Amino acid sequence: MTNSNEFRSGFVAVVGRPNVGKSTLINALVGEKVSITSRKPQTTRDRVIGVLTTESEQYVFVDTPGFQTKHTSGLIKHMNQSVRASLSDVDAIVLVIEATGWRKEDEEVLRLIPQDATNVILAINKTDEIHEREKILPLLADSQKRFPFADFVPISAEKGRQLKVLLNCIAKHLPEGEKFYDEDIYTDKTPRFIAAETIREKAFRLLGDELPYGCAVMIDKWEEDEKLAKIYATLIVSRESHKGIVIGEKGAKLREISRLARTEIAQILDKKVYLEVWVRVRKGWGDDAKILKTLGYD
Ligand SMILES: Nc1nc2c(ncn2[C@@H]2O[C@H](COP(=O)(O)OP(=O)(O)OP(=O)(O)O)[C@@H](O)[C@H]2O)c(=O)[nH]1
Ligand SMILES: [Mg+2]
Structure with a gap:
């Protein structure tokens, strides 16, 4: 029984x-x-x-x-x-x-x-x-x-x-057993990963249909104390022509991506966030094993 x-x-x-x-x-x-x-x-x-x-x-x-x-x-x-x-x-x-x-x-x-x-x-x-x-x-x-x-x-x-x-x-399908995670844990991902993903989400949502599949986000530097997290990230695109699209007129697009990401990351971390996002072109990164590894897709 x-x-x-x-x-x-x-x-x-x-x-x-x-x-x-x-x-x-x-x-x-x-x-x-x-x-x-x-x-x-x-x-x-x-x-x-x-x-x-x-x-x-x-x-x-x-x-x-x-x-x-x-x-x-x-x-x-x-x-x-x-x-x-x-x-x-x-x-x-x-x-x-x-x-x-x-x-x-x-x-x-x-x-x-x-x-x-x-x-x-x-x-x-x-x-x-x-x-x-x-x-x-x-x-x-x-x-x-x-x-x-x-x-x-x-x-x-x-x-x-x-x-x-x-x-x-x-x-009905869960076996009897102990918890795998403490009850206040809700994901296995690090704040770094979540921050990178949040930036990618905003880029995905704000940019035209042609762009997102070729874009990735890397966190270059993360400095954090009790009150403030300083995050420096790079948004990687696969084509030169995409760089301008991401940045937008007078930098407006990139500013909006950063602003939305910063607000959400601040909520997640529950502290102030300073966020800097740069755009860089890396042709064919989606096929480059080394870059995929750096991005955590290994
Ligand atoms: N109307 C409606 N839209 C939904 C519902 N669930 C998800 N969506 C929308 O469907 C779209 C895709 O949702 P995601 O959760 O990103 O889908 P996914 O299956 O995780 O997609 P991939 O990660 O690309 O495989 C988003 O625009 C959602 O808002 C729903 O119950 N009703
Ligand atoms: Mg999904």
């Missing part, structure tokens, strides 16, 4: 094609921003952990980059590898799709999951964009035919709808 009073804890991989809302979902579940999000695909590049500790469970969510099928740069290979790695050795898998229905790219992600897995939950996200509820029913029936999902949960990560229901479905 199992004792239901026992604490449960485990790892939960959140997977899906780019842009379905995986990072938004994890941030909403954890209640803190652990992973950057944007309306553009390929926002998340690396595995990020978000931890939710309740009275009876600890959920360690693993955010993964959206699985790519089109491009094959060194960075994309790294991202896909990170998705595959996160699927082994987890207690539950949440596959996220959009409420508008299955796409070819969703099927490709499904194919990565072992066919005999009994711990896969389908989260049907962005239900706030579907105005007729009846449309979800055929989607559930269709999904049932594709895979023996343990549960199906229509959710809205953005509006926080049905997240409790999703958590309850996940909890």
Whole structure:
């Protein structure tokens, strides 16, 4: 007989094609921003952990980059590898799709999951964009035919709808056991990584569609005392022509990126932040193993 009073804890991989809302979902579940999000695909590049500790469970969510099928740069290979790695050795898998229905790219992600897995939950996200509820029913029936999902949960990560229901479905798969992280810990990432990601998020959101995939952020120097953090960062772009776009007219774009990033980093660190962001061109950095390593994508 199992004792239901026992604490449960485990790892939960959140997977899906780019842009379905995986990072938004994890941030909403954890209640803190652990992973950057944007309306553009390929926002998340690396595995990020978000931890939710309740009275009876600890959920360690693993955010993964959206699985790519089109491009094959060194960075994309790294991202896909990170998705595959996160699927082994987890207690539950949440596959996220959009409420508008299955796409070819969703099927490709499904194919990565072992066919005999009994711990896969389908989260049907962005239900706030579907105005007729009846449309979800055929989607559930269709999904049932594709895979023996343990549960199906229509959710809205953005509006926080049905997240409790999703958590309850996940909890069933968590084994009894001690916490992996102290309860005040909500991510495994360092402040440096989070600061770099915050700058990248602002660049992603403020810049045109052509640019973001070729951009990365490096923290060059970090000086911190009790009251103030001085952060010096470089935004790396892959083309000379992109440098001007990032900087903008009279430096306005870069100033806005820095301003938004500084405000958010100050909130996260809970102290004043001085932030300097420089722009540098490094052609083909997405294929350069050495640069990828420096950026932490190894
Ligand atoms: N309407 C609506 N939009 C959502 C919802 N969840 C996420 N989004 C939006 O979808 C876009 C992508 O969200 P992300 O969380 O960055 O998606 P992701 O799956 O992590 O994307 P990658 O990291 O690129 O793979 C953002 O613009 C989100 O605001 C939702 O429930 N409803
Ligand atoms: Mg993401």
